[in-house]
Amino acid sequence: MRYVRYTAPVVILLLLIFLFYRGLALDPREVPSPLVGKAAPAFELPLLEPEGQSLTPKALGGRPVLVNFFASWCAGCQVEHPLLMELSKQGVEIVGMDYKDEPADVRRWLQRHGNPYRQVAIDRVGQAGLDWGVYGVPETYVLGPDGTILFKQIGPVTPQAWERDIRPLLVGVR
Amino acid sequence: MIPELGHFALWLALAVGLVQAIVPTVGYARRNLRWMSIAGAAAQVQFLLVVVSYLCLSEAFHQNDFSVAYVAANSHSALPLIYRLSAVWGAHEGSLLLWLLMLSGWAFAVSIFNRRLPADISSLVLAALGAVSVGFLLFMLLTSNPFERAFPVPLEGRDLNPLLQDPGLIIHPPMLYMGYVGFSVAFAFAIAALVTGRMDSAWARWARPWTTTAWLFLTMGITLGSWWAYNELGWGGWWFWDPVENASFMPWLVGTALIHSLAVTEKRGLLQSWTLLLSIVAFSLSLLGTFLVRSGVLVSVHAFATDPARGVFILAFLGVVVGGGLLLYAIRAPKLVRQGEMQLASREGLLLFNNVFLVVTAAMVLFGTLFPLLMDALDLGKYSVGPPYFNRMFFLLMAPLAVLVGFAGVVSWKRANLIESFKPLRVLALIAVVLGVALPFLTQGKGSVAASAGAVLSVWVLVTSVQEVWRRVRAKPSLAAGLRSVPRGAWGMTLAHIGLGVWTMGVAFASTFNVEKDVRLGSGQSADIGRYEFRFDGVTHVEGPNFKSDTGHVVVSYRGREIATLNPEKRLYPSQGSVMTEAAVDHNPLRDLYVAMGEPIDKNDANGDWALRLYYKPMMRLVWFGGVLMFFGGILAATDRRYRLAQRAAASIPDGAAAA
Numbered sequence: 001m002r003y004v005r006y007t008a009p010v011v012i013l014l015l016l017i018f019l020f021y022r023g024l025a026l027d028p029r030e031v032p033s034p035l036v037g038k039a040a041p042a043f044e045l046p047l048l049e050p051e052g053q054s055l056t057p058k059a060l061g062g063r064p065v066l067v068n069f070f071a072s073w074c075a076g077c078q079v080e081h082p083l084l085m086e087l088s089k090q091g092v093e094i095v096g097m098d099y100k101d102e103p104a105d106v107r108r109w110l111q112r113h114g115n116p117y118r119q120v121a122i123d124r125v126g127q128a129g130l131d132w133g134v135y136g137v138p139e140t141y142v143l144g145p146d147g148t149i150l151f152k153q154i155g156p157v158t159p160q161a162w163e164r165d166i167r168p169l170l171v172g173v174r
Numbered sequence: 175m176i177p178e179l180g181h182f183a184l185w186l187a188l189a190v191g192l193v194q195a196i197v198p199t200v201g202y203a204r205r206n207l208r209w210m211s212i213a214g215a216a217a218q219v220q221f222l223l224v225v226v227s228y229l230c231l232s233e234a235f236h237q238n239d240f241s242v243a244y245v246a247a248n249s250h251s252a253l254p255l256i257y258r259l260s261a262v263w264g265a266h267e268g269s270l271l272l273w274l275l276m277l278s279g280w281a282f283a284v285s286i287f288n289r290r291l292p293a294d295i296s297s298l299v300l301a302a303l304g305a306v307s308v309g310f311l312l313f314m315l316l317t318s319n320p321f322e323r324a325f326p327v328p329l330e331g332r333d334l335n336p337l338l339q340d341p342g343l344i345i346h347p348p349m350l351y352m353g354y355v356g357f358s359v360a361f362a363f364a365i366a367a368l369v370t371g372r373m374d375s376a377w378a379r380w381a382r383p384w385t386t387t388a389w390l391f392l393t394m395g396i397t398l399g400s401w402w403a404y405n406e407l408g409w410g411g412w413w414f415w416d417p418v419e420n421a422s423f424m425p426w427l428v429g430t431a432l433i434h435s436l437a438v439t440e441k442r443g444l445l446q447s448w449t450l451l452l453s454i455v456a457f458s459l460s461l462l463g464t465f466l467v468r469s470g471v472l473v474s475v476h477a478f479a480t481d482p483a484r485g486v487f488i489l490a491f492l493g494v495v496v497g498g499g500l501l502l503y504a505i506r507a508p509k510l511v512r513q514g515e516m517q518l519a520s521r522e523g524l525l526l527f528n529n530v531f532l533v534v535t536a537a538m539v540l541f542g543t544l545f546p547l548l549m550d551a552l553d554l555g556k557y558s559v560g561p562p563y564f565n566r567m568f569f570l571l572m573a574p575l576a577v578l579v580g581f582a583g584v585v586s587w588k589r590a591n592l593i594e595s596f597k598p599l600r601v602l603a604l605i606a607v608v609l610g611v612a613l614p615f616l617t618q619g620k621g622s623v624a625a626s627a628g629a630v631l632s633v634w635v636l637v638t639s640v641q642e643v644w645r646r647v648r649a650k651p652s653l654a655a656g657l658r659s660v661p662r663g664a665w666g667m668t669l670a671h672i673g674l675g676v677w678t679m680g681v682a683f684a685s686t687f688n689v690e691k692d693v694r695l696g697s698g699q700s701a702d703i704g705r706y707e708f709r710f711d712g713v714t715h716v717e718g719p720n721f722k723s724d725t726g727h728v729v730v731s732y733r734g735r736e737i738a739t740l741n742p743e744k745r746l747y748p749s750q751g752s753v754m755t756e757a758a759v760d761h762n763p764l765r766d767l768y769v770a771m772g773e774p775i776d777k778n779d780a781n782g783d784w785a786l787r788l789y790y791k792p793m794m795r796l797v798w799f800g801g802v803l804m805f806f807g808g809i810l811a812a813t814d815r816r817y818r819l820a821q822r823a824a825a826s827i828p829d830g831a832a833a834a
Contacts, residue, residue, distance in 0.1 A: 013496055020492075114773060
């Protein structure tokens with residue numbers, strides 16, 4: 001019994017090391033999406049501008065587009081925001097899905113930081129986010145012209161992710 | 175040439191480190207005093223070599239030698255010299271070199287100050303430090319060489335991460351590393367105790383000043399880090415429970431527990447095996463912190479470029495060093511322990527409770543930090559653990575600790591009557607409750623349960639700490655004689671405890687009465703927070719050495735009287751294409767007024783309306799001031815003269831046992 005007490009720390013350490021070893025093989029940012037390769041889930045959400053109109057997946061089709069789930073309360077969204085602004089300037093089409101947020105808040109947020117979005121749909125209760133399999137904002141989906149999800153970026157879009165994962169997809173289908 | 179010299183010095187340091195680790199250990203096994211005494215010289219030579227290497231890298235930064243890949247990646251010819259020199263530790267490879275410099279520096283200090291210790295202890299301590307340095311040197315030389323050349327040589331460097339171009343960042347990492355690495359000395363002392371089987375009050379007296387010194391640096395490092403985040407990130411926050419912050423906080427908690435358990439071991443000869451375990455764990459958590467930052471297993475704003483090969487190496491290193499230490503502990507510690515008598519109703523009993531709370535808090539932080547990784551590794555999904563969990567748990571665990579601090583002075587060693595001990599504190603408890611509950615109303619004009627609870631604890635810690643000194647002084651005939659009679663260690667403890675009280679007050683108020691306002695202002699317009707009026711006077715464009723800045727002018731008035739002009743900045747660093755927010759703060763002990771620039775409403779018109787973030791944070795300064803007081807308390811405690819006496823006493827003991 002006495003020896004158990006003195007051996008416990010070493011056992012705990014071994015368990016931790018095993019955990020970390022597993023952890024090294026995992027990417028904490030990577031969440032596999034079962035939706036990649038499938039058609040974008042249906043939704044119908046009100047648009048921020050013009051008020052009264054709504055957005056459906058049909059309206060997204062025709063060209064490749066980034067569907068970016070974001071929110072005014074989300075810190076990671078501020079991180080990726082300058083890059084989105086830059087991309088929109090380069091002509092990349094980005095549709096914003098304002099996740100679990102108030103229109104007034106997001107309007108202020110866009111005013112403060114700038115608006116990179118072609119359209120912003122309000123997913124107030126997060127239903128579309130649920131259907132799309134959003135774990136947490138920001139998440140960005142790359143949609144092909146036929147409305148298929150080609151790629152899902154978890155967390156902020158980084159310049160590396162843009163160069164490595166996203167841009168080739170857009171170039172490929174254009 | 176110079177980079178190659180630095181690289182070569184590292185290889186030599188590795189060779190010396192091997193000598194430092196192996197020869198004294200063999201000497202100990204063979205009872206050969208001459209072999210053991212090599213440890214000191216080896217530690218000194220190794221330190222010298224690492225200093226040379228470090229200077230070489232600094233010189234490469236000084237000369238803008240972009241043929242060195244690390245310099246090219248982290249410097250720029252327009253970068254001011256002071257930042258070029260601090261850029262040495264701005265990224266992975268260089269910060270390892272700094273780590274190593276600290277480690278060999280600590281070993282150097284041990285070899286100088288502990289010359290008078292029994293030869294077996296001092297040489298084994300140095301051998302253990304040598305072994306750790308070998309691991310680190312191998313890690314650097316095999317996976318992260320800062321002196322690697324790059325061809326073709328770039329014309330210009332990619333510049334230091336602008337986040338790190340701040341005075342806070344010049345001193346924060348060295349302080350933090352001094353603390354992290356400093357716990358290696360406590361670790362080495364624990365190894366020496368386990369090997370020699372010598373674990374008594376004298377051992378505790380030797381290990382204590384080293385542990386306290388490491389702790390005070392870590393305290394300062396964390397405090398500076400928090401202050402830097404507050405000024406530089408522009409979020410108005412000062413602690414985010416980010417994995418890397420947690421990684422520095424866990425060794426601090428365990429180190430604090432260690433300081434207190436060492437006191438018990440020194441005064442009463444109790445808790446030996448617990449003290450040894452804490453010594454090993456404190457350093458393990460420092461290594462774990464390094465692993466977490468370097469490996470990318472957790473998502474963090476601090477994560478440096480990640481590389482799985484490095485992660486595997488550090489993990490193996492962690493396994494060997496910590497696993498070896500703990501294995502030694504499992505085998506040897508049961509034989510070391512003398513069954514002493516321990517009464518819970520005594521000072522050592524209360525210190526045991528203190529240890530339990532601190533260690534459980536550290537475990538709570540560890541659990542919260544690793545929970546996402548655990549769930550991910552077990553394929554149970556992706557989680558993140560946020561401030562609500564940490565804040566609640568932290569308060570629940572720290573509140574009893576603050577209550578305990580009050581008893582530190584009045585409860586006697588060995589055996590005490592807790593009810594009797596509490597009697598002189600009754601008045602103080604009453605003062606704490608009354609003043610604590612009233613303070614939010616007196617200073618903020620409104621109440622809050624959380625702020626009052628924090629203030630009660632804070633006042634309690636403050637008045638009982640002062641009373642403890644007062645009790646000692648009163649026993650002497652005159653004030654001067656009384657003040658002189660208080661040992662330096664007791665002053666240190668009192669000051670550190672006062673720091674805790676001050677910190678508690680700051681946290682309670684700054685988090686409860688914090689007011690945050692996002693506003694859109696044109697030039698000449700103003701916004702109010704309470705009686706403070708913030709008038710925005712537009713921006714001017716300023717060219718910095720390696721950045722362009724839109725500097726805002728905000729005039730703050732209190733009840734119509736102008737009290738401050740704040741100049742928050744939005745900086746663009748073209749070499750990295752990144753934008754930084756430099757917040758501007760007007761502060762006094764009672765409140766901070768904090769302004770951070772958002773974006774211009776019209777991107778192309780910097781002279782138009784701007785989004786601004788305004789904060790009013792009462793007693794914010796106290797959070798860091800508390801940390802500074804703990805730092806100075808640590809200095810006083812570590813320099814108590816009885817440690818010097820302890821060394822002299824040790825010197826007078828003949829080394830017969832070791833030499834025989």
